Amino acid sequence: METLLIKETRTTPEIAFDPAKKIYSIRGRSIPADANSFFRPLDHWIDSYAESASTHGMSVDINLEHLNTGSVRSLLMILAKLLRHKSTGKNIQINWHHEEHDEDLLDKGEEMSLILEHPFRFVPYTEEN
Numbered sequence: 187m188e189t190l191l192i193k194e195t196r197t198t199p200e201i202a203f204d205p206a207k208k209i210y211s212i213r214g215r216s217i218p219a220d221a222n223s224f225f226r227p228l229d230h231w232i233d234s235y236a237e238s239a240s241t242h243g244m245s246v247d248i249n250l251e252h253l254n255t256g257s258v259r260s261l262l263m264i265l266a267k268l269l270r271h272k273s274t275g276k277n278i279q280i281n282w283h284h285e286e287h288d289e290d291l292l293d294k295g296e297e298m299s300l301i302l303e304h305p306f307r308f309v310p311y312t313e314e315n
Contacts, residue, residue: 187238190231198224199250203231205238212261213249213283221256225264232267243277251285253294262298269304279307286310 187205194200199214218224235244246268253261269278282295292308299306 187234188231190227192227201228203228205235205244208244210244210246211249213247214251216250216253216257216261218254218257221254221260225257225260229264229267232264235268236271243279245279245281247281247283248295249283250291252291258294258298262301265298265302265304269302278304280304281309282306283309283311286312 189206190201190203192198192201194214197215197217197219199212199216202209202211204210212228216224246265248261250257265280272278280299282292282299284291284295292310295306295308
């Protein structure tokens with residue numbers, strides 16, 4: 187399976203999905219003007235992941251300092267698609283990283299977890315980390 191790497195910009199996060207290294211990460215700021223277009227390569231990557239019989243699961247790290255409404259919608263669609271593969275025996279863990287005192291970001295993660303009906307692992311960090 188191929189690696190997907192999209193470099194971070196001022197308005198878009200880094201996306202690194204590398205099955206060989208078992209790295210599945212979205213990190214940075216996610217405030218693109220067109221979130222659907224930005225996240226489309228990840229959406230297509232997940233389609234390929236679904237066809238990969240050798241993949242047993244993944245742990246996805248989401249570490250966003252800010253995300254807009256379009257990004258929330260796009261992430262929900264992508265995560266929902268990814269979580270559909272649980273029925274094929276693939277284990278999916280979602281780690282939602284958030285600054286320790288950022289209640290808004292924690293709330294967004296908790297909301298997404300409820301909408302998706304899938305428990306997230308919430309990972310607080312301090313600015314020094």
